[in-house]
Structure formats: structure tokens, C-alpha cells
Amino acid sequence: MVTESRPTEGRAVGLRDTAEPGRAAPPPRTRSGSRALRHTYSSLFYLPAGVIYTVIFVVPTVMSFYFAFTRWTLFDAKFTGLDNFRQFFSEQALRSGLWHTVVYAVVTSGLKVVLGMLLAVLLTSSIRVRGVLRSLVFFPVLVSTVAVGITFSVLLAPDTGLVDTVLGWVGISGPDWIGNPNTALISVALVDVWKGVGLATVIYIAGVLSIPQDYYEAVDVDGGGAWQKFRNVTLPLSRPATFTVILLSFIGGLRSFDLIWTMTKGGPGFSSDVIASVIYKEYQAGFFGLATAGNVILFILVTVIVYPLFRYFNSREVDL
């Protein structure tokens, strides 16, 4: 049960890598060469995956931009212009969902970056039990979100819950974590961090292990200490890992639904509603057009936040 991930295993894939330079020489440009290429690497290989992906993912995504402007029963759709969006932004409950989504994503990804980095530094140091610790921190990533949600809503119960009991020992009267409108959203976000920080940590560990030892030796030669090593070597050189962690946790945080739904159902009131839970509620109530408008808003929000991040990270990548 040792979480050992060597840099060689961290292949260069993932979000930050779109156009990939093939290892081999560029394909021949001659006429007959490209025909041979067409033959050997047949486009037919795309076909089965392409059909499923188009029907189940592309078509619904494209159609959502039509259905979002309709009053819709699944069987017939009546065009109503911007009505759904007007309603979305005029109802306080729906509008606050938008804001909560951003808060949730920022809090979870911020904490995952900071804690993931710290844990990775600790777990790549010469500490003896690091294998066990890595496993412990990582395991929640693989546990079902619903299971985690139910368990923590019990642990966070007011007064009698384990968390408040322990706080009581040191004289702190803990809040009603998920029952109080002021703390509900943040409490769920903290549980999300508990479950997800292991992924951030192993990503950082892969990043830290890929830093050549020479850099640390250079700091030694210059007489620098542990802090200099962290500040001047580890921190800047694990930037690709930071980018990956931020992107992944933002994408996950903005569309997060299961944990919120199992812990608070968006409540109390609407205090922990996010766009994804609003979509589900509107869907259940039969407002399909409105639910789809919520989907389009989420789409726009994700694109507006993630796409610039993505471009920025890719441009920074070059001068590393």
C-alpha cells in the first residue's frame, strides 16, 4: 500500500497538453505517402467512439442552447426568448446559487493547492512512515462521495456529533455546521477538501519528485536552508502541478453536486444551493427549460473561468 509515483510514470498528458508533438519524424508529405497514412491510420477508428460521443454528449450540449430559450415538456418546446434567464437572475434563490458556486470552487481549489503542496513537501521528505501517510491521505479520493457525505453529516451533527464533541473537550462550543445557513456551504466545502486533497497531494508529489536533485544541491552549496529550498526550488518548479491542481479542482468545484446534495440538499433555505443543485431542483419540479438555462449558465461560467486559466497556464508553460 505504498503510494510511490515516480516522475517517469507521470506522462505528459492531461489538461495542459493539446497538440502533442509525435516522437517520430513528421509524416511524409508526398501524395502516395499521405494515402498510405490514410490507409494505415484509418479514420474508421474514430467512428464508434465518435458516434456515441456525438449522440450522447455533443448533440445535447448543442441543443441546450435552443432548449434554454423555451418552455419545455420534453415533448414540445415553446420558444420564450430570454424568459428563463430573466427568471434565473431575478429570483434571489437562483441568483445566490451562482455566487455560491464560485465561492465553493474558490475555497475548495485554494485549500487543495495550499494543503496539497504542504502535504507533498512533508510526504517527500525523509519522514519514515511516508508510504503509509500517502495511502491514508489518498484513500478518500476513491471512496464514494455519497458515503463520505452521509458520514460527515453525522460527524458534523450539532452538539452530539464527533466534531463538536471533540471541540467541546477543549472548551469550544462548535457550531451547527451544516444546519446553520452561515456555515453550511463552507462546511460542505471543507468535507470536499478532506475527500479531494489526496489527489492534489499525489499530483504535487509527482511534481516535486520530478525536480532534479542538482537544484537542491546548488542551494546547499550556496549555504541555503530548508526554507530557501522550498521558496526558490520546490515552489517555482512545481508550477505545472499547481496548474493541474487548480484546473482540476476548479472544473470539479464549479459543477459539484453530489456532496452538496447528500449533505444539505442546498439548504438550510437556499444557503448552500449551487447551480448544479438548482438544475436538479428545477428538473424535479418539471421546469425543463429553466433547468437547461441553468446548464447553459454553468457552461458559460465554467468557460469564462476555466478557459482563460487554461490559456494563461499554457502560455506560462513555455518559459518554464
Next chain:
Amino acid sequence: MRGARRLGLEVAAVAVALVLFVIPFVFMLLTAVKTVDQSLDLTFSWPTSWPIVQNLKDVFSARDYMLVTAFKNSIILTVVSVAVIVVLCAMVGFVIQRRPGPLANVANLLVLSGLIIPPAIVPTIWVLQNLGLFKTLPGLILVEIAFGMSFSVLLFRAFVAAIPRELDEAAIIDGASAFTLFFRVIFPLLRPVTITVILTQSVFIFNDFVNPLYFLPGDENATVQLTLFNFQSQFSTQYNLLFMDIVLVTIPPLILFIFFNRKIVSGLTAGAVKG
């Protein structure tokens, strides 16, 4: 002196990790084996008696053996989806890497979109409805396949890049067709990444809650994650059974974790390091 401080730090780190990352699991286990009465107060305490077998029986027989059906559904869902994902995505990963061009660019863009864009839920239901697949297991399988593709294609594409093209050429000169080349020569070489894809996708799909909730609602068709959610309301007075269900649902990922931890981690961290 330094050694003592160091040891102190290590002990503290282990203690904090134990408290934060082990206690919640111990709590699950303890609550799962308590009697109904004792589980009701939801405190962290030692069970007064251990009706383990009885609780297991009760949780499986609840609601007309819903959990048995759910495990069956979840296993079919996971196995079929993952099998299809592996074959189709390996094929895409192969051509997308080997043959750059306009088509590959479009495919790359679609792969990327799949990672970023949140799926449009109700329009997907509309499509499935029109295909007659809404509220059916095959419909949900298609959804899991489509949503799992992007990540898997990325893993395969990166691995294909490390297989020399000379191999393709040699096979073609020997008279292999495009399909023999892929299925007889390339696909067997993709074994390591295939295992990684199988592991990561199995965990994702087995643990998936949102898609079954939307696309396969209803008790008779539940997946294991939905039983947790349904039991949460039904067993509001029988926490021992609810937590027994949680423990049962946690066992499959635990087994994969024990045997394949490294593989899973390497799959999930791919991309963290600049190649």
C-alpha cells in the same frame, strides 16, 4: 537533539493523519456493527454487542433485496462501460496520435471539451428518451461511456506516442491491414495504460451518483450509490443498516486500492509533470 525533534514531528504528523483520515472510517465500521438502538445516538462509541451477521442480512433483505439488485446493476454498468471505453478509446488514442491533421485537431478539441464542459442534463434525457433508452441500463451505460471517453483518450494518446512508428511500418510491410496492425500489434502493447484506464474508470463509474440519479431513477433499477441515497431517507431510524451499506459500497474501491494503488495514482497524476 535534532533527532528527538524530528521524531516528535513524525509522531505528530502520524497522529494528525490518523485522527483526520482514519477516524471517519472507524466511525463507519463501528456504527455498521451496532444494534439499532445503540446506533441511534450516532456517537463515537464501542459497540455494546456485535450483530454483524444480522445487520448484513437485514441490509441485503431490505426493500425486497434492493441492495442485491443494485450490486448486480452496478457491476454490469461498470464492467460493460469500462470494456467499451477501453476498446473505443484505445482506437481513438492510436489514430489521434499517429495521424495529425484537421480530423485529429477536431478530435483533440472534442476531447478537451469533454473534460471541461458540464454535460447538459435535460437535453441528454431528451436524446435518450427519443432513442427509447431513458431509464434503462443500456442508456446509462452509453452515458458513462461518453462521459468517460475524454480522460481515457488522453491516457491512451500519451502512451501511443511512446510506441515507435517503425513497428507499424514493419507490420504493414508484412502485409497487415490497419485493423490487424491495431488489434494484433498495438493493442497488446498498450497493456500498462489499459490497466490504468480500467482501474480509474471503474472507480469513477462504480462511485458515480449523479448520472444514475438522472438517467436511471427508480428503486427497482437502483445502482449501489442510489441505494445509499434512498436508504438515507428510509433508514433514518436504522443508522446501523445505513452504515453497513456504506461499508459494503466502500469495499470494492478498497480492494482496488490495496492491490493497485500505484497504478491508480499514476493514472490520476499523469499530466502533473512536464514531460
